[in-house]
Amino acid sequence: xxxxGAADASHASASTTTRKLSTSKAMVEAVAAxxxxxxxxxxxxxxxxxxxxxxxxxxxxxxxxGPQRVVDTPISESAFIGAAxxxxxxxMRPIAELMFVDFFGVCMxxxxxxxxxxxxxxxxxxxxPMVLTTAVGGGYSDGAQHSQCLWGxxxxxxxxxxxxxxxxxxxxxxxxxxxxxxxxxxYMFHKGIMGLxxxxxxxxxxxxVPEEDHEVxxxxxxxxxxxxxxxxxxxxxxxxxALDVADELAGDDIDCEVVDLRSLVPLDTDTILESVxxxxxxxxxxxxxxxxxxxxxIIARVAEHDPGMLSAPPVRVAVPDVPIPYARGLEDAVLPTxxxxxxxxxxxxxx
Amino acid sequence: MDTATRLDLYRTMMLIRTYEExxxxxYHADKKPVFDIGAGAIPGEMHLSAGQEPVAAGVCAHLxxxxxxxxTHRPHHFAIxxxxxxxxxxxxxxxxxxxxxxGRGGHMHLFDPDVHFSCSxxxxxGYPPALGQxxxxxxxxxxxxxxxxxxxxxxNQGAFHESLNLAALWKLPVVxxxxxxxxxxxxxxxxxxxxxxxxxxxxxxxxxxxxxEDNSVEAVHHAASEAVARARAGDGPSLLEVHTLRLWGxxxxxxxxxxxxxxGVPGRDPLPTYEQKLRxxxxxxxxxxxxxxADASERVEDAITFARRSPLPDPKEARDLxxx
Numbered sequence: 001x002x003x004x005g006a007a008d009a010s011h012a013s014a015s016t017t018t019r020k021l022s023t024s025k026a027m028v029e030a031v032a033a034x035x036x037x038x039x040x041x042x043x044x045x046x047x048x049x050x051x052x053x054x055x056x057x058x059x060x061x062x063x064x065x066g067p068q069r070v071v072d073t074p075i076s077e078s079a080f081i082g083a084a085x086x087x088x089x090x091x092m093r094p095i096a097e098l099m100f101v102d103f104f105g106v107c108m109x110x111x112x113x114x115x116x117x118x119x120x121x122x123x124x125x126x127x128x129p130m131v132l133t134t135a136v137g138g139g140y141s142d143g144a145q146h147s148q149c150l151w152g153x154x155x156x157x158x159x160x161x162x163x164x165x166x167x168x169x170x171x172x173x174x175x176x177x178x179x180x181x182x183x184x185x186x187y188m189f190h191k192g193i194m195g196l197x198x199x200x201x202x203x204x205x206x207x208x209v210p211e212e213d214h215e216v217x218x219x220x221x222x223x224x225x226x227x228x229x230x231x232x233x234x235x236x237x238x239x240x241x242a243l244d245v246a247d248e249l250a251g252d253d254i255d256c257e258v259v260d261l262r263s264l265v266p267l268d269t270d271t272i273l274e275s276v277x278x279x280x281x282x283x284x285x286x287x288x289x290x291x292x293x294x295x296x297x298i299i300a301r302v303a304e305h306d307p308g309m310l311s312a313p314p315v316r317v318a319v320p321d322v323p324i325p326y327a328r329g330l331e332d333a334v335l336p337t338x339x340x341x342x343x344x345x346x347x348x349x350x351x
Numbered sequence: 352m353d354t355a356t357r358l359d360l361y362r363t364m365m366l367i368r369t370y371e372e373x374x375x376x377x378y379h380a381d382k383k384p385v386f387d388i389g390a391g392a393i394p395g396e397m398h399l400s401a402g403q404e405p406v407a408a409g410v411c412a413h414l415x416x417x418x419x420x421x422x423t424h425r426p427h428h429f430a431i432x433x434x435x436x437x438x439x440x441x442x443x444x445x446x447x448x449x450x451x452x453x454g455r456g457g458h459m460h461l462f463d464p465d466v467h468f469s470c471s472x473x474x475x476x477g478y479p480p481a482l483g484q485x486x487x488x489x490x491x492x493x494x495x496x497x498x499x500x501x502x503x504x505x506x507n508q509g510a511f512h513e514s515l516n517l518a519a520l521w522k523l524p525v526v527x528x529x530x531x532x533x534x535x536x537x538x539x540x541x542x543x544x545x546x547x548x549x550x551x552x553x554x555x556x557x558x559x560x561x562x563x564e565d566n567s568v569e570a571v572h573h574a575a576s577e578a579v580a581r582a583r584a585g586d587g588p589s590l591l592e593v594h595t596l597r598l599w600g601x602x603x604x605x606x607x608x609x610x611x612x613x614x615g616v617p618g619r620d621p622l623p624t625y626e627q628k629l630r631x632x633x634x635x636x637x638x639x640x641x642x643x644x645a646d647a648s649e650r651v652e653d654a655i656t657f658a659r660r661s662p663l664p665d666p667k668e669a670r671d672l673x674x675x
Contacts, residue, residue: 068490122455124453
């Protein structure tokens with residue numbers, strides 16, 4: 001992810017200094033900086049305190065800020081996410097963590113009927129400046145209830161911004177922007193990008209991160225790798241796989257452009273259209289379910305704009321409409337793996 | 352209880368009833384001869400609170416505009432008792448640009464941040480946000496409290512129980528209020544609830560629970576006094592259930608064919624009951640009653656006039672205000 005990281009660093013300032021951090025450390029760094037800057041920022045969720053977040057999303061915050069601002073909650077997602085909403089309505093800036101996005105079923109009413117709608121229903125008189133962080137994604141045999149991405153579901157429902165970083169610099173920058181945003185932001189981090197010592201090593205989960213204040217604008221995609229032959233539009237961990245495939249296929253004279261969406265709401269349609277306008281081919285890679293989701297939405301936006309932009313039918317690599325299976329071979333068969341992406345690129349190139 | 356307080360309670364109840372009768376009139380005025388729920392100056396579902404005035408009047412008498420209230424799909428009585436701007440609330444019910452939500456919310460979604468008032472159309476789901484408002488008050492070192500209101504049917508929802516546990520655990524300044532009007536739309540509480548008093552459930556969370564049996568505004572006032580004082584003092588939440596009365600249907604247009612108790616309902620109406628009590632004690636006479644009614648009517652009709660004069664929102668602006 002050096003390209004995106006470098007691009008972001010150059011946005012921040014000419015004198016930006018970076019050092020290599022894991023995605024989880026970059027994310028925590030942003031939270032800590034905002035907690036230092038603003039007394040109204042606090043964190044609550046299950047195991048965010050002494051444990052530091054099951055996926056290291058809050059490591060060290062308890063020691064630094066104490067139990068009043070880093071609050072372990074009971075396993076009562078409706079109650080504590082709702083409490084975050086109420087605190088935000090009163091002008092605080094809570095960060096509430098839903099441990100796995102798969103758990104949204106027990107608390108979705110607070111999320112989509114309250115967090116996301118209060119601003120609109122109040123005619124803009126009540127703001128809900130909060131961040132809902134949640135871990136997403138599979139690839140480590142956690143089965144059908146702990147491996148989903150589900151960002152398409154959140155992005156489908158109006159009133160909440162949805163971001164999903166793919167690399168450490170963006171993890172910091174999007175978190176800073178999310179906390180400072182006056183709207184509810186759902187911040188979806190893939191377990192596979194966090195750089196966790198207890199999962200398979202992912203070299204792209206460590207990268208350069210600006211030391212100082214760093215914002216990545218919500219709603220702005222990044223060209224993670226420029227190319228001329230095919231646009232691979234994707235997000236989160238799938239960006240890593242797309243970059244791996246792009247590097248590999250350069251040797252086969254296929255020049256892939258990888259667009260890292262970074263935000264789903266708002267979606268940076270302009271960057272997608274601009275890229276497809278140059279390449280004429282579109283592959284969407286999405287670790288969420290295939291039907292009625294992100295991949296269909298992106299293809300629709302291109303088709304609505306100008307179907308003539310495409311010199312070949314668009315292709316999508318997503319999770320087929322089945323629950324995520326447990327056994328390694330079965331799970332790999334449904335995830336958007338490098339192998340499936342490579343096959344799809346050859347397909348869209350007519351090879 | 353001093354006379355001024357008792358007369359204030361009566362005035363609040365009269366104001367609420369006058370308001371609900373006026374909304375009833377306006378709501379049905381242009382839905383004749385055939386009732387069409389989506390037609391008229393006030394379209395959509397309409398849940399009126401007649402009969403439940405004692406709960407709102409008795410509880411909100413202890414609150415200031417710094418305290419929060421989260422109400423239900425049946426919110427008007429609490430909104431009025433808590434001092435929500437009646438003009439803008441009415442304009443919202445009429446779906447006008449001067450409404451609290453500029454016509455985006457409707458009668459189940461009234462938000463008045465000036466008095467920390469909100470409501471939710473989802474059963475029991477107004478409880479969790481009240482916890483967060485209480486957290487904010489606590490963290491900022493104020494003595495403000497949050498009052499979270501539901502009906503008795505909500506006491507069987509998960510969010511209700513999660514909220515009681517969390518508020519008790521963190522000693523949040525919350526007063527949980529249950530309006531037991533005996534009916535979850537058409538299902539009587541005997542068919543929905545395993546305990547005779549939801550106040551008993553407070554023991555499961557180690558907090559005080561009180562049930563007021565007779566829909567008496569003074570009994571509610573007394574019970575709420577203790578619960579609010581406890582929250583303000585930093586001693587944590589309480590649960591207060593009031594056995595109240597749904598004088599009219601679940602919503603307007605509800606034929607209430609299921610309602611086997613309807614014959615006895617008029618005799619249980621809390622407003623004439625309280626009025627008679629105050630007359631019997633020499634605190635009210637015919638002239639005073641007329642004066643209170645006239646004042647209420649003037650305020651309510653003013654609000655309705657304001658609402659009717661407010662412009663309808665421009666359909667071109669329907670997509671605005673999703674984000675700040």
